[in-house]
Amino acid sequence: MIDTLRxxxxxxxxxxxxAAKIVARNLRKTYQGRRGPVHAVLDFSLEVQEGEFxxxxxxxxxxxxxxLRMVAGLVPPSDGExxxxxxxxxxxxxxxxxxxQEYAIFPWxxxxxxxxxxxxxxxxxxxxxxxxxxxxxxxxxxxxxxDAFPRQLSGGxxxxxxxxxxxxxxxxxxxxxxxxxxxxxxxxxxxxxxxxRLWEEDRKTVLYVTHSLEEAVxxxxxxxxxxxxxxxxxxxxxxxxxxxxxxxxxxxxxxSRTTYAIWSALQEEVVRAMEAEA
Amino acid sequence: xxxxxxxxxxxxxxxxxxxxxxxxxxxxxxxxLVLLVLWEALxxxxxxxxxxxxxxxxxxxxxxxxxxxxxxxxxxxxSLFRIVVGFAVGVAIxxxxxxxxxxxxxxxxxxxxxxxxxxxxxxxxxxxxxxLIFGLGEGSKIAIVALATFFVVAINTLSGVRQVEPIxxxxxxxxxxxxxxxxxHLIFPGALPSIFTGLxxxxxxxxxxxxAAEFVAANEGIGFLIWRSWTTLVTENMFVGFxxxxxxxxxxxxxxHRVARLVMPWQGExxxxxxxxxxx
Numbered sequence: 001m002i003d004t005l006r007x008x009x010x011x012x013x014x015x016x017x018x019a020a021k022i023v024a025r026n027l028r029k030t031y032q033g034r035r036g037p038v039h040a041v042l043d044f045s046l047e048v049q050e051g052e053f054x055x056x057x058x059x060x061x062x063x064x065x066x067x068l069r070m071v072a073g074l075v076p077p078s079d080g081e082x083x084x085x086x087x088x089x090x091x092x093x094x095x096x097x098x099x100x101q102e103y104a105i106f107p108w109x110x111x112x113x114x115x116x117x118x119x120x121x122x123x124x125x126x127x128x129x130x131x132x133x134x135x136x137x138x139x140x141x142x143x144x145x146x147d148a149f150p151r152q153l154s155g156g157x158x159x160x161x162x163x164x165x166x167x168x169x170x171x172x173x174x175x176x177x178x179x180x181x182x183x184x185x186x187x188x189x190x191x192x193x194x195x196x197r198l199w200e201e202d203r204k205t206v207l208y209v210t211h212s213l214e215e216a217v218x219x220x221x222x223x224x225x226x227x228x229x230x231x232x233x234x235x236x237x238x239x240x241x242x243x244x245x246x247x248x249x250x251x252x253x254x255x256s257r258t259t260y261a262i263w264s265a266l267q268e269e270v271v272r273a274m275e276a277e278a
Numbered sequence: 279x280x281x282x283x284x285x286x287x288x289x290x291x292x293x294x295x296x297x298x299x300x301x302x303x304x305x306x307x308x309x310x311l312v313l314l315v316l317w318e319a320l321x322x323x324x325x326x327x328x329x330x331x332x333x334x335x336x337x338x339x340x341x342x343x344x345x346x347x348x349x350x351x352x353x354x355x356x357s358l359f360r361i362v363v364g365f366a367v368g369v370a371i372x373x374x375x376x377x378x379x380x381x382x383x384x385x386x387x388x389x390x391x392x393x394x395x396x397x398x399x400x401x402x403x404x405x406x407x408x409x410l411i412f413g414l415g416e417g418s419k420i421a422i423v424a425l426a427t428f429f430v431v432a433i434n435t436l437s438g439v440r441q442v443e444p445i446x447x448x449x450x451x452x453x454x455x456x457x458x459x460x461x462x463h464l465i466f467p468g469a470l471p472s473i474f475t476g477l478x479x480x481x482x483x484x485x486x487x488x489x490a491a492e493f494v495a496a497n498e499g500i501g502f503l504i505w506r507s508w509t510t511l512v513t514e515n516m517f518v519g520f521x522x523x524x525x526x527x528x529x530x531x532x533x534x535h536r537v538a539r540l541v542m543p544w545q546g547e548x549x550x551x552x553x554x555x556x557x558x
Binding site (some may be wrong): 069072074094096097098100102104107108109110118121122149150151165169 | 445464468543545
């Protein structure tokens with residue numbers, strides 16, 4: 001399934017000398033429904049540049065998680081092409097690491113074992129693994145909880161483990177599937193800040209799926225809006241706020257204006273999606 | 279970021295909780311004692327027929343006599359040997375079979391109906407067949423315990439594998455787990471709680487089956503002791519047998535619980551580090 005890496009003919013698809021890292025062309029995912037085929041994703045094309053933080057937003061059920069899973073190779077597309085372009089493959093560097101929306105960390109592994117899981121699967125030597133894990137535990141403030149089990153952690157701490165697990169695996173691209181969606185509002189704000197800080201340190205390519213517009217505008221370099229039934233990209237917004245960004249951005253009129261502009265477009269989609277479901 | 283610290287719980291609350299717990303313990307010990315005293319009293323005033331319900335004091339005396347003569351150890355040893363060996367064989371086959379059926383769809387489609395159909399047959403019903411195959415000796419007793427254990431353990435293991443969260447499977451695959459690694463890091467630990475449920479249930483079934491088998495086809499064992507006490511009308515000894523069975527049942531439950539805690543430290547019952555206010 002790592003075979004989503006198909007260099008030709010997609011290699012060099014980037015523009016202006018910036019390498020494309022994720023390339024999706026005319027992706028389609030169709031499920032067999034009771035009343036005929038249902039297109040979860042239709043005619044979806046997207047390029048994510050190296051080092052770009054791209055947010056995919058849309059009404060629930062618009063297929064954004066399906067897109068992410070196709071990029072990860074967890075779900076095969078019904079049609080079209082998707083590729084994650086990496087050069088680290090010879091060193092065994094993984095193509096994608098996902099931060100899932102639920103608490104998808106292993107309950108039977110300690111925080112340390114969870115964070116080091118990807119490295120362990122790649123047979124990274126114990127000592128190197130420990131070093132990397134310690135570094136990331138430090139960055140997410142969980143060093144004291146290294147030997148705790150997930151059961152002993154709060155929701156925010158569990159999601160920090162999931163984030164550290166993905167970062168520590170050092171993939172070509174990070175895929176995040178509503179990673180903060182299950183958290184309460186305060187925890188969510190704290191983790192948004194931490195995520196910004198972590199990401200701004202090494203600027204890995206990120207595909208970030210969320211239904212929160214504020215989150216998308218706060219975090220992303222670009223926001224792609226998806227329609228539902230079928231899931232197709234509808235509009236795209238470049239977010240040019242300077243980095244490093246912080247919470248103070250939320251208080252600026254520019255932020256509100258941008259969010260509102262996207263919301264106006266999204267609103268039509270949400271209403272349409274609700275009508276389609278009714 | 280600052281490391282989250284769980285706030286210390288109020289000393290008062292902790293004290294009152296400890297109080298409540300020792301009170302609970304007292305109640306759980308006192309109630310059976312009171313019942314025993316009541317039983318003794320009811321027999322003494324002839325409200326309970328001592329031929330059917332010998333007073334606890336006489337049962338205790340009979341137990342001591344059986345221990346002194348060494349007879350109890352013979353019966354206990356025989357039953358324990360059959361249970362332990364049969365249980366071990368049943369688990370050794372049941373867990374791998376359950377894991378395999380849970381992990382491979384084809385196997386599940388092939389064998390699930392067979393397993394479900396055989397599972398509902400009371401194992402004691404096929405004791406005659408088992409005795410035909412394994413003879414009248416220890417073999418048939420061990421086999422019937424193994425068989426009873428196998429079904430309970432296999433079915434619970436299978437359902438444990440099926441209950442592993444799909445999102446954890448996606449995570450494991452995304453982080454590169456394949457083949458045996460998937461098994462070791464995901465499927466087996468994920469199924470463990472259910473496997474232990476199977477072990478607990480199987481221990482009870484094993485006890486039931488062995489006693490029934492010893493009623494009809496043994497010259498020693500706790501089941502034999504009870505049956506002989508009935509034919510000779512020594513009801514005290516019969517009650518000693520009941521007490522031994524109760525003790526065995528409790529012991530096996532306790533033992534399996536201890537092992538479960540040891541094997542699954544992540545399930546522990548101690549107070550959560552993050553209890554109380556949720557740290558962010």
